[in-house]
Amino acid sequence: MSSIENLKSFDPFADTGDDDTQPTNYIHIRIQQRNGRKTLTTVQGLPDEYDLKKITKVLKKDFACNGNIVKDEELGQVIQLQGDQRLKVMEFLTSQLALQKKNIKIHGF
Amino acid sequence: MADVDEPKVVEDLGLDLSLKKKKKKSKTPDAESTPEPTVDDDEDMLAGLKKKKKKSKDASAKADGVDEVTDAFDDLKLKKKKKKKATVIDDFDAQLEKAGVLDDDNKENSPEAAEIPGETTSIKYEDLLHRFFNILRENNPELAGGSGSKLKVPPPVCQREGNKKTLFANVQEIAAVLQRNPEHIIQYLFAELGTSGSIDGQKRLIMRGRFQPKHIENVLRRYIAEYVTCETCKSMNTELKRESANRLHFIVCKACGSTKSVSSIKTGFQAHVGRRKK
């Protein structure tokens, strides 16, 4: 009888809290080649609650590069930075904005 | 009498097994000839042990199998991946080891160990492990680790096409090895590299932008991780199927039969990247 009681204590269908349905809205960090050896880093999918303007400002200063915000109809606001800043952006997002690494996808070579 | 002889025999066999690689052939007849007249009970035991010896060859073959997997990745110079894969296989082996111990314990305990408790201790763990693997390999070769199919991914061949374009010569070949539609791989490449391109008369891929082979290797590596390897058994012998009912793509493993849905974001990716291009 006690073993049956034990079984009841764990409900396998209970909400475990870390549901995997949430991170469908990844943050995508991509790189694109421009002319010559110049590149462009784009950060897409940052949550709306962040002030992209301020973030861009800080990123530009931290990475010593230019950057701007592009508004896309479907994808919302996208930060563009000059040069390959992918790893640095990743670092910034995880350490400064406390975003989870698993929700960030880095693309490119 | 029997009690005295048996431990000896087993000890001898223990020694034999430790030397099996060197003296495999010369020792086996000895082992057969000496114990058989002494005790009948031992025969079962010996049958098992003899098997072990024969199959110790297989053990090395199995090691090769693991190497083959890493080799397949070697071709892509997948250094990081390689480590991962190796550990994954090690994990698998470790798990099998556990299972192997239990299996062998059961077998060894039930018939013989009840009579002579000392017997089990004189057989080395490694020998039992080998035996387990040999039996496993004989009956279910797929479960014994990556020895099954060997997939060699050729390294990507890249040339500069003019000043701003890259020619990826062996897409078709790589696609054939991975059993994927080349279109699918090309789509992925375009999406990941944020570029576009075309296929020339010899079915080679021309991409805008300058890419080094290692760049493409990197992307291919991720492609393989995401769209080729089976999540369950890490086999690369898989098929990408499209379910027409729900428009989802599934990886169907040909080795273990498991299916896993994969995102078909490809086209979405590409469009986003293209549109955002300044």
Ligand SMILES: [Zn+2]
């Ligand atoms: Zn599988």
